[in-house]
Amino acid sequence: MNLAGRLVALHLATDPGLPSPHLAIVLGEADDHGFALVAPLAEPTQSSTSLSLSSADLGEGTLASPLAIRVDRLTTLHISAFSPRPIRLRPSKLAEVHRAIALHHTRAFSRLQHANQQPGERLDGRDTFAPGQTTVPYAGRVFDSDEVEAAVSATLDFWLTLGPEGDAFESELAAYLGVRRTLLVNSGSSANLLAVSALTSHKLGDRRLRPGDEVITVAAGFPTTVAPILQNGLVPVFIDNDPLTLNARLDQLEEAFVPGKTKAVFMAHTLGNPFDLTAVTDFCHRHQLWLIEDNCDALGSRYDDRLTGTFGDLSTQSFYPPHHLTMGEGGAVNIVRETRLKPLVESFRDWGRDCWCPSGKDNTCNKRFGWQLGELPEGYDHKYIYSHLGYNLKPLDPQAAIGRAQLRKLPTFVQARIDHWNRLRTTLAPLEDVLEFQLPTHATGWSASQGFSWDTSGHRTTPSWFGFMMRVRPDAPFSRRDFARALDAARIGNRMLFGGNLLRQPAFVQLRRDNPAAFRVVGELAGADRIMNESVFTGVYPGLTDAMLEYTTETITRFCRR
Ligand SMILES: Cc1ncc(COP(=O)(O)O)c(C=O)c1O
Numbered sequence: 001m002n003l004a005g006r007l008v009a010l011h012l013a014t015d016p017g018l019p020s021p022h023l024a025i026v027l028g029e030a031d032d033h034g035f036a037l038v039a040p041l042a043e044p045t046q047s048s049t050s051l052s053l054s055s056a057d058l059g060e061g062t063l064a065s066p067l068a069i070r071v072d073r074l075t076t077l078h079i080s081a082f083s084p085r086p087i088r089l090r091p092s093k094l095a096e097v098h099r100a101i102a103l104h105h106t107r108a109f110s111r112l113q114h115a116n117q118q119p120g121e122r123l124d125g126r127d128t129f130a131p132g133q134t135t136v137p138y139a140g141r142v143f144d145s146d147e148v149e150a151a152v153s154a155t156l157d158f159w160l161t162l163g164p165e166g167d168a169f170e171s172e173l174a175a176y177l178g179v180r181r182t183l184l185v186n187s188g189s190s191a192n193l194l195a196v197s198a199l200t201s202h203k204l205g206d207r208r209l210r211p212g213d214e215v216i217t218v219a220a221g222f223p224t225t226v227a228p229i230l231q232n233g234l235v236p237v238f239i240d241n242d243p244l245t246l247n248a249r250l251d252q253l254e255e256a257f258v259p260g261k262t263k264a265v266f267m268a269h270t271l272g273n274p275f276d277l278t279a280v281t282d283f284c285h286r287h288q289l290w291l292i293e294d295n296c297d298a299l300g301s302r303y304d305d306r307l308t309g310t311f312g313d314l315s316t317q318s319f320y321p322p323h324h325l326t327m328g329e330g331g332a333v334n335i336v337r338e339t340r341l342k343p344l345v346e347s348f349r350d351w352g353r354d355c356w357c358p359s360g361k362d363n364t365c366n367k368r369f370g371w372q373l374g375e376l377p378e379g380y381d382h383k384y385i386y387s388h389l390g391y392n393l394k395p396l397d398p399q400a401a402i403g404r405a406q407l408r409k410l411p412t413f414v415q416a417r418i419d420h421w422n423r424l425r426t427t428l429a430p431l432e433d434v435l436e437f438q439l440p441t442h443a444t445g446w447s448a449s450q451g452f453s454w455d456t457s458g459h460r461t462t463p464s465w466f467g468f469m470m471r472v473r474p475d476a477p478f479s480r481r482d483f484a485r486a487l488d489a490a491r492i493g494n495r496m497l498f499g500g501n502l503l504r505q506p507a508f509v510q511l512r513r514d515n516p517a518a519f520r521v522v523g524e525l526a527g528a529d530r531i532m533n534e535s536v537f538t539g540v541y542p543g544l545t546d547a548m549l550e551y552t553t554e555t556i557t558r559f560c561r562r
């Protein structure tokens with residue numbers, strides 16, 4: 001007899017807490033020796049380890065009243081230990097039981113396997129960190145069984161391509177930020193490529209970016225903030241970085257501007273520090289320029305009370321592991337206000353197509369065979385009409401499921417980053433004679449008693465820090481290289497500001513040789529050079545423990561005072 005899904009009455013009590021007569025669901029066929037796995041039935045509860053069971057879940061028979069299937073109390077019994085009743089679950093309900101069991105075990109697995117990936121405060125007190133032997137990462141994934149369960153659950157669905165989890169993540173991130181729409185992509189670099197590409201669309205008429213148009217950007221930072229400008233046939237115009245805020249020197253904006261040529265500004269909130277959004281948005285409004293905020297390192301940062309990534313026309317996120325939340329690989333483009341930009345970003349993301357049906361769906365526009373576009377025949381399938389020269393930059397649905405679990409933790413992650421930064425700043429304050437520390441935009445100084453002092457603009461910034469940047473003063477008795485080497489030797493993760501002055505990178509040196517008109521530079525870029533030569537940052541990510549932070553500050557102090 002096929003027992004899978006069958007309700008059975010147990011001859012022996014297996015659990016005194018269960019209702020009488022003791023009932024169970026057989027989860028699969030008995031093995032060759034007559035043993036089968038069963039899940040006991042209990043009174044209905046709201047527990048995450050029980051699934052409700054009612055007559056609607058049955059393929060055969062009925063239940064007098066609803067029950068619950070306990071997925072945490074499985075037993076293997078011989079078939080002589082129970083009597084089948086004429087009641088059987090629908091296959092879909094039996095599958096749901098198996099999913100709940102798999103996820104119950106997934107959580108148990110993850111609690112054991114990934115214990116070290118939890119937020120630092122949960123790790124403190126455990127013997128996981130040996131100073132000088134265990135690496136203090138500068139960044140990393142912070143997750144628990146929620147994310148692993150989400151990934152497994154979405155994988156069990158096996159939808160795979162961007163689908164329900166992606167839709168939900170896009171809505172949830174858009175709601176968190178307060179932007180019109182968010183589109184999920186497979187990396188922050190893809191998000192940057194799409195943001196620029198979308199603005200080249202012919203559908204924007206006069207406002208489209210055309211080959212040769214100039215885009216103002218910053219010299220020191222991450223290469224894929226700049227590469228999409230060149231990849232779209234546009235001309236990056238580099239302004240300098242301020243060596244303390246690490247953001248653009250906005251006094252150079254007007255100098256960079258060329259009427260009729262400059263069409264956009266694309267800059268990052270460096271290491272989580274918002275750039276001066278009053279000055280930049282004012283500049284963009286005055287000259288009718290597009291603004292793209294590279295918010296990849298700044299999710300959760302605020303300018304006054306408003307989140308960064310909500311000031312420009314478009315903004316971008318990265319969900320690579322060092323970032324504020326992760327889904328392995330991943331990124332997003334935020335459409336801040338103008339919903340007309342959404343189908344453009346989406347088109348470039350999804351092969352350049354004109355159609356906006358989600359994957360697996362047809363005829364969302366209700367006129368799949370009713371369009372005539374380009375020189376195609378009337379009624380050509382809209383699914384295969386391409387209005388742009390696009391890409392395919394979609395992530396997978398399980399990535400979005402992981403991202404949703406991470407997003408629920410974002411506020412605590414952001415707070416941990418701020419707390420860790422403040423702790424490093426306070427403890428390392430006595431080293432100000434040899435080290436200079438990053439300043440948030442609009443801050444003029446910092447003191448242990450008062451925190452930051454601010455300029456007279458009336459604006460404040462609250463960075464959701466990506467890292468703790470230190471600049472070795474020129475008169476310090478050691479170089480940045482000595483300092484970074486000492487951190488490395490002590491196993492303290494450290495990084496430069498990504499590519500430093502990007503114009504000194506081989507790719508840009510070659511580009512200048514190949515095509516000197518490919519980009520333009522304003523001024524000397526002395527600030528970008530100083531950042532490249534004098535700065536290094538360590539981590540503030542939520543996975544750091546008290547012990548790691550203490551070891552970091554002790555090591556830095558010992559090195560500076562040796
Ligand atoms: C400012 C900035 N923009 C873009 C990116 C690219 O993101 P991804 O690594 O997801 O491609 C990074 C990467 O860390 C970054 O720091």
